Amino acid sequence: MSTPILSVRDLVVEFPTRRGTLRALDKVSFDIAEGEVLGMVGESGAGKSLTGAAIIGLLEPPGRVAGGEILLRGERIDNLPPEKMRRIRGRRIGMVFQDPLTSLNPLYTVAEQLIETIRTHIDLSEKDARKRAVALLDRVGIPAAARRIDDYPHHFSGGMRQRVVIALALAAEPELVIADEPTTALDVSVQAQIIDVLKEICAERGASVMLITHDMGVIAETADRVAVLYAGRLAEIGPVRDVIQRAEHPYTVGLMGSIPTLTQTADRLTQIPGSMPRLNAIPQGCAFNPRCTRVFDRCKVDRPELIARAGGRQMACWLYDAAVQGEAENV
Amino acid sequence: MIAFILRRLVQSVIVMLAVALVSFALFRFVGDPIASMVGQEVTLAERAEIREALGLNDPFIVQFWNFIARAATGDFGISYRLQQPVMELILSRLPATLELALVSGILAFAFGVGFGVYTALRRGSWVSGTIMTVSLIGVSLPTFLIGVLLIWVFAVELQWLPSFGRGETVYIGNWWRTGLLTESGRASLILPAITLGLYQMTLIMRLVRAEMLEVLRTDYIKFARARGLSNRAVHFGHALKNTLVPVITITGLQMGSIIAFSIITETVFQWPGVGALFIRSVQFVDVPVMAAYLMLIALVFVVINLIVDLLYYAVDPRLRVDRANAKS
Numbered sequence: 175m176s177t178p179i180l181s182v183r184d185l186v187v188e189f190p191t192r193r194g195t196l197r198a199l200d201k202v203s204f205d206i207a208e209g210e211v212l213g214m215v216g217e218s219g220a221g222k223s224l225t226g227a228a229i230i231g232l233l234e235p236p237g238r239v240a241g242g243e244i245l246l247r248g249e250r251i252d253n254l255p256p257e258k259m260r261r262i263r264g265r266r267i268g269m270v271f272q273d274p275l276t277s278l279n280p281l282y283t284v285a286e287q288l289i290e291t292i293r294t295h296i297d298l299s300e301k302d303a304r305k306r307a308v309a310l311l312d313r314v315g316i317p318a319a320a321r322r323i324d325d326y327p328h329h330f331s332g333g334m335r336q337r338v339v340i341a342l343a344l345a346a347e348p349e350l351v352i353a354d355e356p357t358t359a360l361d362v363s364v365q366a367q368i369i370d371v372l373k374e375i376c377a378e379r380g381a382s383v384m385l386i387t388h389d390m391g392v393i394a395e396t397a398d399r400v401a402v403l404y405a406g407r408l409a410e411i412g413p414v415r416d417v418i419q420r421a422e423h424p425y426t427v428g429l430m431g432s433i434p435t436l437t438q439t440a441d442r443l444t445q446i447p448g449s450m451p452r453l454n455a456i457p458q459g460c461a462f463n464p465r466c467t468r469v470f471d472r473c474k475v476d477r478p479e480l481i482a483r484a485g486g487r488q489m490a491c492w493l494y495d496a497a498v499q500g501e502a503e504n505v
Numbered sequence: 506m507i508a509f510i511l512r513r514l515v516q517s518v519i520v521m522l523a524v525a526l527v528s529f530a531l532f533r534f535v536g537d538p539i540a541s542m543v544g545q546e547v548t549l550a551e552r553a554e555i556r557e558a559l560g561l562n563d564p565f566i567v568q569f570w571n572f573i574a575r576a577a578t579g580d581f582g583i584s585y586r587l588q589q590p591v592m593e594l595i596l597s598r599l600p601a602t603l604e605l606a607l608v609s610g611i612l613a614f615a616f617g618v619g620f621g622v623y624t625a626l627r628r629g630s631w632v633s634g635t636i637m638t639v640s641l642i643g644v645s646l647p648t649f650l651i652g653v654l655l656i657w658v659f660a661v662e663l664q665w666l667p668s669f670g671r672g673e674t675v676y677i678g679n680w681w682r683t684g685l686l687t688e689s690g691r692a693s694l695i696l697p698a699i700t701l702g703l704y705q706m707t708l709i710m711r712l713v714r715a716e717m718l719e720v721l722r723t724d725y726i727k728f729a730r731a732r733g734l735s736n737r738a739v740h741f742g743h744a745l746k747n748t749l750v751p752v753i754t755i756t757g758l759q760m761g762s763i764i765a766f767s768i769i770t771e772t773v774f775q776w777p778g779v780g781a782l783f784i785r786s787v788q789f790v791d792v793p794v795m796a797a798y799l800m801l802i803a804l805v806f807v808v809i810n811l812i813v814d815l816l817y818y819a820v821d822p823r824l825r826v827d828r829a830n831a832k833s
């Protein structure tokens with residue numbers, strides 16, 4: 175297997191506060207392979223955005239990476255000096271944020287923002303950068319790109335603005351794109367188009383994607399693998415098919431129960447009874463144990479580590495610990 | 506755009522009319538204009554005659570109309586105290602005030618924005634802390650005290666700068682007397698300009714700082730960072746420009762206050778401007794000068810307001826009604 179584009183190893187993110195240190199990400203580990211789309215799901219506050227921010231080096235102080243490492247094509251990037259990390263942002267890792275209405279600077283035209291971004295990373299003349307910008311806009315599906323490029327962001331609709339945002343994130347052809355709920359703020363009617371554009375272009379360029387979303391439907395259609403985050407810990411990670419169709423981790427099973435269907439339109443993952451613990455009140459053992467339907471003694475004492483299973487699946491649940499399985503089979 | 510300007514112009518005219526009414530009321534209700542104009546020995550009959558001749562017996566609306574008509578041509582009558590046309594008096598002193606206000610305004614803006622940006626970007630450094638603390642003092646000390654302190658330190662103790670007056674002045678054209686072209690003129694300007702501008706400077710600085718911190722938290726700044734733009738581009742290209750949009754308005758309006766507040770500074774430094782003229786006029790109940798000064802200040806505010814609106818328009822594309830608006 176070739177080196178993954180991104181490797182996150184035992185990532186710990188902490189927020190020092192007056193009343194002790196909050197651990198918002200606790201030993202999160204995953205890889206993203208070349209050209210792969212990794213979906214990342216979890217309830218609000220699970221730490222999805224923080225994972226993205228940590229990777230791209232934009233955690234807001236006092237938040238900080240307190241442990242583990244992040245590797246981009248095998249090279250550590252979590253301890254780079256700021257200036258080096260800046261050159262990676264945009265150039266090697268692109269980021270798309272949730273709200274296209276606020277992601278663009280209202281005082282600059284789309285052309286100005288695109289050209290600035292392109293020229294920050296690639297040695298091009300103003301004219302060539304502009305050509306490239308127009309081509310990009312055209313590629314993300316802005317009609318009459320050559321003309322519209324000189325418009326200000328407020329001249330575009332939400333969906334069109336998110337296309338512009340994608341063009342900006344991809345302007346310097348990054349190898350990895352982190353998209354943090356890129357369609358949550360958009361009209362339902364354009365969500366699928368935006369995901370398609372993002373997916374297509376990344377596929378074309380062989381870029382990998384980390385797609386953060388609440389929408390299991392989008393994950394099912396778009397991602398190759400999916401990571402399930404719970405209370406700052408990885409509950410499960412594996413190929414989308416397996417995780418969705420043969421959900422095994424009790425939390426994932428609960429999540430799947432909350433996928434909206436045609437008859438029922440719950441759009442948030444809220445159908446598991448109870449709520450995710452606050453960071454200062456994460457229970458001992460498995461973080462999910464107060465809500466788990468299959469909880470047993472060990473869950474309340476020891477924290478389950480990710481356990482490798484068949485088909486490249488990994489799961490943090492004592493139910494799938496070899497020893498326990500043995501016990502279960504014997505009963 | 507045209508409609509916007511027209512609307513603003515109409516508003517300005519209404520404001521000016523309101524101020525004119527106040528100025529006019531001064532004539533009617535502050536002191537007896539006849540008594541102010543003539544001596545003790547003039548008889549009652551003669552006084553009645555003058556009253557009639559001056560139109561003081563006309564209906565209110567006629568008098569007000571005449572007042573506006575004359576004011577519009579710059580005719581505010583004769584100063585009771587100095588027996589000179591009011592307009593002439595004011596014009597001869599206006600350059601002194603405008604030069605002082607302009608220099609203070611520029612100082613206040615330049616240092617206000619500079620310190621504001623610095624303290625926003627270097628939050629928590631001891632230099633920022635010091636600037637913020639000193640600025641608090643700047644806001645809370647009254648202007649005249651600052652003026653007196655500056656005079657005491659730099660004019661009396663150190664003897665670096667003159668303590669009063671405008672220094673040597675020369676004419677530009679046939680009526681603008683400037684102090685900017687002579688060394689003593691420039692030296693004389695420093696202390697009053699600092700005194701007058703200090704308060705506005707701290708205001709602008711605090712505004713810029715607050716606004717900048719706000720902007721630095723926005724999504725588009727996060728996105729700009731996520732695209733790998735340099736700190737310089739993010740801070741000065743993106744954040745500062747957005748910070749300045751609201752700051753321009755306030756600063757512009759501060760220019761009006763600077764001119765209005767120059768009264769105190771001019772008095773402390775015996776600066777021969779319109780503010781000092783106004784103070785003397787109040788002491789002598791010189792109503793025509795007071796009325797003219799009021800109108801002048803109102804005019805300054807109105808004009809500045811207009812300019813600020815236009816600037817705002819130029820800076821913020823969202824306000825512009827251009828071709829693309831029809832599209833979306």
Ligand SMILES: Nc1ncnc2c1ncn2[C@@H]1O[C@H](COP(=O)(O)OP(=O)(O)OP(=O)(O)O)[C@@H](O)[C@H]1O
Pocket residue numbers: 189196198216217218219220221222223224225235236237453
């Ligand atoms: N400045 C901070 N201080 C303390 N805790 C913080 C801070 N910022 C974020 N957190 C915590 O980190 C956790 C993860 O936040 P994150 O934004 O990554 O959630 P998320 O999974 O992206 O949720 P959402 O779906 O709502 O976007 C949250 O529990 C939040 O309370």
Ligand code: SF4
Pocket residue numbers: 423424425460461462463464466467468469470473478490491492493
């Ligand atoms: S470890 Fe125990 S509590 Fe946690 S998910 Fe598995 S069964 Fe439930």
Ligand SMILES: [Mg+2]
Pocket residue numbers: 222223224354
């Ligand atoms: Mg989030």
